[in-house]
Amino acid sequence: MSLETNTPNPPSVNKSAPATHAFAKTTANQWTVEDSAKIYGINNWGNGYFRINNDGNVAVTPKGAKGNSLDLYELTQELQDRGIRVPIMIRFPDIINERVHLLHRCFQKAIADHSYAGQYRGVYPIKVNQQRHLVQELVKFGRDVNLGLECGSKPELLVVLSLMNSPEGVIICNGFKDVEYIETALLAQKIGREIIIVVDRKDELKLIVDAGKKLNIKPKIGFRAKLNTQGAGKWVDSAGARSKFGLTAMEIVEGVEYLRKLNMLDCLELLHYHIGSQVPSIQSIKSSLREAARFYTELYNLGAKMKYIDVGGGLGVDYDGSGMGDSSVNYSEQEYANDVVSTLQVLCDEKGVPHPNIVTESGRALVAHHSVLVFNVMGVNNLFQQDPPATATKKDPALMQEMQYVFDKLTSENLNECFNDLMQTKTETLNQFTYGVLNLTQRAWCESMFFAIATKMLALAQVTPDCDDIVAELREKLCDTYFCNFSVFQSVPDSWAVGQLFPVMPIHNHKNEPCHEATLADLTCDSDGKIEKFIDTETGEVKKTLRIHPFKEGDAPYFLGVFLTGAYQEILGDLHNLFGDTDAVHISITESGYTVDHYVPGDTVTEVLTYVQFGRAEMVDNVRQFTEESIASGNITKQEAKNLIRHYEEGLSGYTYLEEME
Numbered sequence: 001m002s003l004e005t006n007t008p009n010p011p012s013v014n015k016s017a018p019a020t021h022a023f024a025k026t027t028a029n030q031w032t033v034e035d036s037a038k039i040y041g042i043n044n045w046g047n048g049y050f051r052i053n054n055d056g057n058v059a060v061t062p063k064g065a066k067g068n069s070l071d072l073y074e075l076t077q078e079l080q081d082r083g084i085r086v087p088i089m090i091r092f093p094d095i096i097n098e099r100v101h102l103l104h105r106c107f108q109k110a111i112a113d114h115s116y117a118g119q120y121r122g123v124y125p126i127k128v129n130q131q132r133h134l135v136q137e138l139v140k141f142g143r144d145v146n147l148g149l150e151c152g153s154k155p156e157l158l159v160v161l162s163l164m165n166s167p168e169g170v171i172i173c174n175g176f177k178d179v180e181y182i183e184t185a186l187l188a189q190k191i192g193r194e195i196i197i198v199v200d201r202k203d204e205l206k207l208i209v210d211a212g213k214k215l216n217i218k219p220k221i222g223f224r225a226k227l228n229t230q231g232a233g234k235w236v237d238s239a240g241a242r243s244k245f246g247l248t249a250m251e252i253v254e255g256v257e258y259l260r261k262l263n264m265l266d267c268l269e270l271l272h273y274h275i276g277s278q279v280p281s282i283q284s285i286k287s288s289l290r291e292a293a294r295f296y297t298e299l300y301n302l303g304a305k306m307k308y309i310d311v312g313g314g315l316g317v318d319y320d321g322s323g324m325g326d327s328s329v330n331y332s333e334q335e336y337a338n339d340v341v342s343t344l345q346v347l348c349d350e351k352g353v354p355h356p357n358i359v360t361e362s363g364r365a366l367v368a369h370h371s372v373l374v375f376n377v378m379g380v381n382n383l384f385q386q387d388p389p390a391t392a393t394k395k396d397p398a399l400m401q402e403m404q405y406v407f408d409k410l411t412s413e414n415l416n417e418c419f420n421d422l423m424q425t426k427t428e429t430l431n432q433f434t435y436g437v438l439n440l441t442q443r444a445w446c447e448s449m450f451f452a453i454a455t456k457m458l459a460l461a462q463v464t465p466d467c468d469d470i471v472a473e474l475r476e477k478l479c480d481t482y483f484c485n486f487s488v489f490q491s492v493p494d495s496w497a498v499g500q501l502f503p504v505m506p507i508h509n510h511k512n513e514p515c516h517e518a519t520l521a522d523l524t525c526d527s528d529g530k531i532e533k534f535i536d537t538e539t540g541e542v543k544k545t546l547r548i549h550p551f552k553e554g555d556a557p558y559f560l561g562v563f564l565t566g567a568y569q570e571i572l573g574d575l576h577n578l579f580g581d582t583d584a585v586h587i588s589i590t591e592s593g594y595t596v597d598h599y600v601p602g603d604t605v606t607e608v609l610t611y612v613q614f615g616r617a618e619m620v621d622n623v624r625q626f627t628e629e630s631i632a633s634g635n636i637t638k639q640e641a642k643n644l645i646r647h648y649e650e651g652l653s654g655y656t657y658l659e660e661m662e
């Protein structure tokens, strides 16, 4: 067998897609922005804050379709013109302002509709996102509705005390507490803060009482109840008898007696519980509320001067727009408020207990929507293959001839049979290569032919009835990997850690059909560093690939956005492979456009390295010494040594992500 006559084409990579494509359901010029909106579900999860504009780009509209709108694609380009680098975390404080007021309005409406006698006090738990500018914005936007803050640790208490200045806003102190935490909280009462210390574990009650005596300050105390009612969804463990925090019924009764003996029962003002985050169903919310309301009325009737019920967090966000499942919610903010208010009203009225003021600790629901991570695609591992490799002849190994035969004879009548043959050839190729029957060139030919057959087969299967399984399998086999300039671990850690779904889509080019299917791989060399869960708006379920536009290296930059990343992701993000914080900007939308309120530069390589105890000076010095040795031995010129040191120092000052060459 001569190699000359027989050289197969190597598998082609980064081929641009032709106008009509096996994945394309319509011819290219029929595609509209509405089609794109539909496949990505943006009008469902976008909540009115995100949509696709007539230019085919994603637009941000904090006040809904009637308010001012900002083109995210143009914004990304203009930020880059200013030297801000992708990946960029773009925050829209206007959306936070909307969220804070939305939740407040919902509770005001529920209170009015039910003639409820208590007041509403929202509290933002800063653990959800502690970035200073963001917490400052929340405090500012929340002043007119008396938004308070919640802290869950000593460092968070210190943050809250430095930022909280609305006199009517409540401060809730949760989490593990030592004497220092408690004394600081008590002393802060003296600067006019309504600060309530919640007993999360039974030992804390005595610490609070003792600290109050020592400082001669009367504490305001809350009890966190361990409810039996479980939440549902991914974070269920926050409630139930074995949950980490909270007092059992017995511990609560003992606590009441302890305070009564000390004549301090009037210090007990608040009952708290938290059934976990992202509660998907209103039924769980209602049943936990009923149990908690009973705790409240019992405490009142035991003689405590109860003022507040704190229903914790858990108000969910509709990440996939489906209205069902763990990544979604089956209720609106208004239904949530109605159910909280009406349940409390009914149970308190039943026992003749005055309606409590209602505290919520919604975090996710206030901040998730406000930030978007925008990053660029760097390259594609493109398996999609139009042209078959050079025709196999009688001289070629049997496997190649078989594959050639399958390719030639494939029709819609023999699809099933050919599909099975094709799957068989995949294993055969590997076996025969391993046992020395196929050489490397022949193996490459077989792989190439596999994709050529699969491509042809997919085009046929899509227009043949009852081939859904084959279509699904072939799409997965033919799906591309898009390599993207971001780190899953740094920017969307919950996507990796708990398999949470986030909306992902291109931020531009929606006048054209996204006719490829792909998974997204990040920059880390961890095989888990990828996104393989996407919204399937057709079925409401999760699918493994994302519809995406064709891309090849050298094309104009192609940008994707991961949306609704404002809650938890930033602070949980880690430095896997030493990818640090991304650049972040705060953008306010104005009548005529926008303003860049804050630019928070991402980590430099030097900054990231200090977390693992590397000092810049010492590193540069080491490399310099190595160059000196090589200059001495004649392996490097002084000029080259200077050049190496310059590159090294620039690298240390640079971004941890991939940068465009200037």
Ligand SMILES: *Cc1c(COP(=O)(O)O)cnc(C)c1O
Pocket (backbone or CB within 6 Å): 125, 127, 128, 152, 174, 274, 276, 277, 278, 312, 313, 314, 315, 361, 362, 363, 364, 365
């Ligand atoms: C995390 C937490 C919250 C916030 O929950 P969300 O679901 O984000 O609203 C509220 N309260 C407590 C005690 C928490 O631990």
